[in-house]
Amino acid sequence: MDGPLEVSDGELSEDEILDALQDGRRIVVRFRTMGIPMRVVLRYDGETYYCDTPLTLHRHESERAMRECIRDQGYATDTGDV
Numbered sequence: 001m002d003g004p005l006e007v008s009d010g011e012l013s014e015d016e017i018l019d020a021l022q023d024g025r026r027i028v029v030r031f032r033t034m035g036i037p038m039r040v041v042l043r044y045d046g047e048t049y050y051c052d053t054p055l056t057l058h059r060h061e062s063e064r065a066m067r068e069c070i071r072d073q074g075y076a077t078d079t080g081d082v
Contacts, residue, residue, distance in 0.1 A: 004028045004041070014067055014076040017042065021049065021066075029075045040075070 005020055009031035012020075020027055021044040029040050041052040049066035051058040051073075060066040070076050 006030070009073075009075050010077050012076060014070050017070055017076055018063060018067065031073075031075070040073075042070075042075070 002025060004026040006028045007030070009029055012027075017027060021042060024044075027042040029042060031038055031040070038054055040054075041050075043050045043052070044066075047061075049060040049063070049069075051060070051066075051069055058069060060069055
C-alpha cells in the first residue's frame with residue numbers, strides 16, 4: 001500500500017480524488033484558510049468517507065455526499081459528475 005497522496009487544493013479533480021479514495025489511498029489536501037496553512041485528510045473505509053479536518057471529523061455515507069463536500073470545500077479542480 002502506498003503512503004498518503006499529498007496534494008494542494010485544486011490539484012486534482014473530484015473524480016481523481018474519489019478514484020484514489022476508492023483505491024484505498026488517503027489524501028492529504030493542503031489549503032489556506034484566513035491565510036493560515038492547513039491540512040485535511042480524506043479517506044474511505046469501504047463504507048464511509050471521512051474528512052478529518054484540524055477541527056472536526058466529517059463523515060459521509062455516500063459518494064454523492066463526499067463529492068458535495070469536496071466541491072463545497074474547494075478541494076478539487078472541477079465539479080465532476082453528480
